[in-house]
Amino acid sequence: MVTVPITVALILAAGSGSRVGGDIPKQFRPVRGKPMLRHSYEALSAHPSISKVYVAIGAGQEAEAFAALHGLPAAIFVQGGATRRESVRLGLKAIATDGDADRILIHDAARPFLPSTVIDDLIKALDEAPGAVPALPVVDSLSRGDQNLSETVDRAHLWRIQTPQAFAFADILAAHEDWTGDEPTDDARMLMARGGQVRIVPGSEALNKFTFSTDFAGSTMPSFRSGNGFDVHRLVPDAELWLCGVLIPHDKGLAGHSDADVAMHALTDAILGAIAKGDIGDHFPPTDPQWRGASSDRFLAYAMQLARDDGYALANADVTIICERPKIGPFRGQMRQRLAEIMAVDIDCISVKATTTEMLGFTGRGEGIAAQATATFEKY
Structure with a gap:
C-alpha cells in the first residue's frame, strides 16, 4: 500500500505591519472585502492535499485572528515570535509536538492571493527535492548605483522568490533548530545552508506581497x-x-x-x-x-x-x-x-x-x- 505523505501549512501572521502604518496590523486589514489573512487561509484550508493549517500570530492578536477566520474550518493558532524566523521556529515546534507532518508549506499572510496551481506544483516538487519555492524571473533591467547609475546587472538566472515555500518537514525543522547565522531572508536559504536542494516552480503575479500603504490602494476599488x-x-x-x-x-x-x-x-x-x-x-x-x-x-x-x-x-x-x-x-x-x-x-x-x-x-x-x-x- 502506498502511504500518502501528510502535508500541513503554516501561515505567518504575527507581524505588526509597521511599514503599512495605521492601527491595525496589515494581516487583519480588509483586502477585497475581507481580512487579508482570510484569503490565504481559505486557499490552504480548502486544498485537498493539506490536512491542517497552523497560523502564527502575535501576542494579543487572538481576537483579531479569530474574527478574521470566522466561519472557516478551525485554525490551529500558535504564538509567534519577535522575528519571522522565530515565528517559523515556534510554529514548527508546535507542529512537531502534534507529530503528524511529513511536509509543510510556509506562507506569508502578506501574500493573500494564492492560486491552487502553485500549491499543486510545490507539493509535486517535493517528490524530487526536500525544498521548493515559487519564483518569477526578473524581467526589468537591473543596475547598481546611488544618485547615478554605475553598473548594469545581468538579470539572467535571477528570480523573485515568493511564498508559500514547501519543505520536507524534518529537514526544515532541523535547519531552524541548528541555525546560528544572521537573520535569513527566507526559509529556503536555511535549507540550502545545510546542503538541501530547493526546486523552483512557476510563481504568480497574484502572489505579490503587500508591504506599503500604497499596496492597499488598488485593493479598495472593486x-x-x-x-x-x-x-x-x-x-x-x-x-x-x-x-x-x-x-x-x-x-x-x-x-x-x-x-x-x-x-x-x-x-x-x-x-x-x-x-x-x-x-x-x-x-x-x-x-x-x-x-x-x-x-x-x-x-x-x-x-x-x-x-x-x-x-x-x-x-x-x-x-x-x-x-x-x-x-x-x-x-x-x-x-x-x-x-x-x-x-x-x-x-x-x-x-x-x-x-x-x-x-x-x-x-x-x-x-x-x-x-x-x-x-x-x-x-x-
Missing part, C-alpha cells in the same frame, strides 16, 4: 462580475432527491447523469458565467462516464476554485428552487450551510429561496424541479 444559471431535472420514482448538497426526504428524486442536484448545477453555471469560463457541460460533459452519479459538490467546488485562481472573491450567491413539493423551507438552513462549506465562504454570502408556479407547468404538475441562481464576484 469591479464586479455577475453570472446567471438555470437548470431543470425530471422527478422520477426510486431516486434520491439532492438539493444544494442536502438529501431531501421525498417520494421521488431527480434524474440526471450525475446526482442531478439541480440547484448546485444552476449555481455552478452562474459562477462559470461570472468568470466567463463556459458552462457546466464544457467542464463535465454528460457523455463522459466518469461523471455518472457524481456528487455535484465536485462541480461547484471546481468552479469556485477557477474563480479564486483568476483573482475573484465571492460577494454573494442567490439560489431559487422552483417546485410545488417538497417544501424547501425546513431545509433552507442546511442548504445554506452546505453550500458555504463547499464554496469555502461565509454563510452570510449564501441565499437559498424557493417559489412555486401556482400549479402551472411541469413544476406545478410535479414532473420536475427547476432552479435558477445568480453569483456576484469582486475583483480588485
Whole structure:
C-alpha cells in the first residue's frame, strides 16, 4: 500500500505591519472585502492535499485572528515570535509536538492571493527535492548605483522568490533548530545552508506581497462580475432527491447523469458565467462516464476554485428552487450551510429561496424541479 505523505501549512501572521502604518496590523486589514489573512487561509484550508493549517500570530492578536477566520474550518493558532524566523521556529515546534507532518508549506499572510496551481506544483516538487519555492524571473533591467547609475546587472538566472515555500518537514525543522547565522531572508536559504536542494516552480503575479500603504490602494476599488444559471431535472420514482448538497426526504428524486442536484448545477453555471469560463457541460460533459452519479459538490467546488485562481472573491450567491413539493423551507438552513462549506465562504454570502408556479407547468404538475441562481464576484 502506498502511504500518502501528510502535508500541513503554516501561515505567518504575527507581524505588526509597521511599514503599512495605521492601527491595525496589515494581516487583519480588509483586502477585497475581507481580512487579508482570510484569503490565504481559505486557499490552504480548502486544498485537498493539506490536512491542517497552523497560523502564527502575535501576542494579543487572538481576537483579531479569530474574527478574521470566522466561519472557516478551525485554525490551529500558535504564538509567534519577535522575528519571522522565530515565528517559523515556534510554529514548527508546535507542529512537531502534534507529530503528524511529513511536509509543510510556509506562507506569508502578506501574500493573500494564492492560486491552487502553485500549491499543486510545490507539493509535486517535493517528490524530487526536500525544498521548493515559487519564483518569477526578473524581467526589468537591473543596475547598481546611488544618485547615478554605475553598473548594469545581468538579470539572467535571477528570480523573485515568493511564498508559500514547501519543505520536507524534518529537514526544515532541523535547519531552524541548528541555525546560528544572521537573520535569513527566507526559509529556503536555511535549507540550502545545510546542503538541501530547493526546486523552483512557476510563481504568480497574484502572489505579490503587500508591504506599503500604497499596496492597499488598488485593493479598495472593486469591479464586479455577475453570472446567471438555470437548470431543470425530471422527478422520477426510486431516486434520491439532492438539493444544494442536502438529501431531501421525498417520494421521488431527480434524474440526471450525475446526482442531478439541480440547484448546485444552476449555481455552478452562474459562477462559470461570472468568470466567463463556459458552462457546466464544457467542464463535465454528460457523455463522459466518469461523471455518472457524481456528487455535484465536485462541480461547484471546481468552479469556485477557477474563480479564486483568476483573482475573484465571492460577494454573494442567490439560489431559487422552483417546485410545488417538497417544501424547501425546513431545509433552507442546511442548504445554506452546505453550500458555504463547499464554496469555502461565509454563510452570510449564501441565499437559498424557493417559489412555486401556482400549479402551472411541469413544476406545478410535479414532473420536475427547476432552479435558477445568480453569483456576484469582486475583483480588485
